Amino acid sequence: MKPIYGIILMALTTYIIRVSPFVLFRKKIESPFIQSFLFYIPYAILTAMTIPDIFYSTHFVPAAVAGTLVALLLGWFEKSLITVSMSAVAIAYIVITLFN
Amino acid sequence: MQNMTSNEFVTPTYMNGLKAGFPIALGYLVVSFTFGMTACLNGFTLYEAVFMSMTNVTSAGQFAGMNLLISGTKYVELLLTVSIINIRYLLMSTALSQKISRTMPLYQKFILAFGVTDETFTVASVEVETITFPYFMGLVTLPYLGWSGGTFFGSLMDTFLNPDMQHAAAIALYCMFIALVLPPMKHHKNIRHVVFATMLIRLTMLLLPVVNQLSSGYAIILSACIGAFYGAYLEHKTSTEVNA
Numbered sequence: 058m059k060p061i062y063g064i065i066l067m068a069l070t071t072y073i074i075r076v077s078p079f080v081l082f083r084k085k086i087e088s089p090f091i092q093s094f095l096f097y098i099p100y101a102i103l104t105a106m107t108i109p110d111i112f113y114s115t116h117f118v119p120a121a122v123a124g125t126l127v128a129l130l131l132g133w134f135e136k137s138l139i140t141v142s143m144s145a146v147a148i149a150y151i152v153i154t155l156f157n
Numbered sequence: 158m159q160n161m162t163s164n165e166f167v168t169p170t171y172m173n174g175l176k177a178g179f180p181i182a183l184g185y186l187v188v189s190f191t192f193g194m195t196a197c198l199n200g201f202t203l204y205e206a207v208f209m210s211m212t213n214v215t216s217a218g219q220f221a222g223m224n225l226l227i228s229g230t231k232y233v234e235l236l237l238t239v240s241i242i243n244i245r246y247l248l249m250s251t252a253l254s255q256k257i258s259r260t261m262p263l264y265q266k267f268i269l270a271f272g273v274t275d276e277t278f279t280v281a282s283v284e285v286e287t288i289t290f291p292y293f294m295g296l297v298t299l300p301y302l303g304w305s306g307g308t309f310f311g312s313l314m315d316t317f318l319n320p321d322m323q324h325a326a327a328i329a330l331y332c333m334f335i336a337l338v339l340p341p342m343k344h345h346k347n348i349r350h351v352v353f354a355t356m357l358i359r360l361t362m363l364l365l366p367v368v369n370q371l372s373s374g375y376a377i378i379l380s381a382c383i384g385a386f387y388g389a390y391l392e393h394k395t396s397t398e399v400n401a
Binding site: 063064066072075079080092095097100104105108109111114115120143146147149153 | 177215225331338
C-alpha cells in the first residue's frame with residue numbers, strides 16, 4: 058500500500074468520527090443526566106490525562122514534581138494558562154539543568 | 158449573569174481563543190516534532206509526514222497509523238485501529254455539539270469538527286459558556302500551525318531544541334490542564350468530587366491486574382467516564398441543592 062492512500066484513509070476515518078455528532082445531534086439533548094455527564098466529562102478527561110502522566114513528562118521526575126507544584130500554586134490563584142504553563146516549564150528546565 | 162460568571166468563563170472571541178491556544182500549540186510543537194522526526198527516520202518523506210499531520214491532527218492515531226503503514230498493513234486493520242483510538246472524539250464532539258451557539262450554520266460545524274482534539278475540546282468546554290465559531294477558530298489556529306510546523310521541523314532536522322528544553326517543555330500541556338481544572342474546582346463542589354474520583358479510579362486501574370494492561374488511551378476514557386458518571390449521579394441525588 059502506498060503511504061499516501063493510508064494517510065487519506067486515516068484522515069477520512071478521523072474526520073467522520075469528529076463530525077458525525079454535530080450532524081446527528083442537531084437538537085439539544087433533553088436528559089438532565091446526560092447533560093450533567095457531558096458537563097463533567099471534560100474535567101474528568103483532563104484529570105485522567107494529567108495524573109499520573111505529568112510526573113513522567115519531563116524524563117526527570119523531580120523536575121516534573123517541581124513544575125507540578127508551581128502549576129498547582131499558580132493555578133490555585135487563577136493565573137492565566139500561559140503564565141501557569143510557562144512558569145512550570147521554566148522551573149522544570151532549571152531543575153533539569155541543575156540536578157540532572 | 159455576565160459579571161457573576163466572569164471568574165469561570167471568558168468571552169468567546171477570536172482573540173481569546175487565540176490566547177488559549179498558545180500553550181496547546183507549544184505542547185503540540187514538541188510532540189509533532191517527535192512525530193516528524195520518527196516518521197522520517199522510518200522512511201516517510203517530509204511531504205507524507207506533514208500531509209498526515211495537516212489532515213489528521215491527532216497524536217495517538219498518527220503514531221499508531223505510522224507504525225502500521227511502516228509494517229505494511231491492510232486497509233481494514235488501519236481503519237479499525239484508527240477508529241478505536243479516535244473513538245473518544247465521538248464523545249467530545251457530542252459534548253461540544255451541546256455547547257456551540259444554537260444559530261451556528263451547518264457549514265461552520267463541518268469546519269469546526271475538523272479542529273476537535275483532546276486539548277481544544279477540553280479548553281473550549283471549560284473556558285467559555287457558549288462556543289462560537291470565531292472563538293473555536295482562534296483556539297485552533299496556533300495548535301494547528303504548531304502541529305503542522307512541528308512535524309515539518311522534526312522532519313527537517315535531528316535537533317531543534319536541546320534535549321533538556323524538549324523535556325522541560327513537555328510538561329506545558331499538563332500544567333495547562335491544571336490551570337484549567339483548579340479554578341472551577343474551587344467554585345464547584347461536584348467538580349471537586351469528579352476530579353478526585355477520576356484520579357482515584359485512574360490510579361487504581363494502574364494497580365489492578367488485567368486492567369493495568371489497558372493502553373493509556375482506554376484507561377483515560379474509562380476512568381473519565383466513571384468519574385463523570387459519578388458526578389452526574391451526585392447531581393441527581395442532590396438535585397434540589399444548588400451548587401455555587
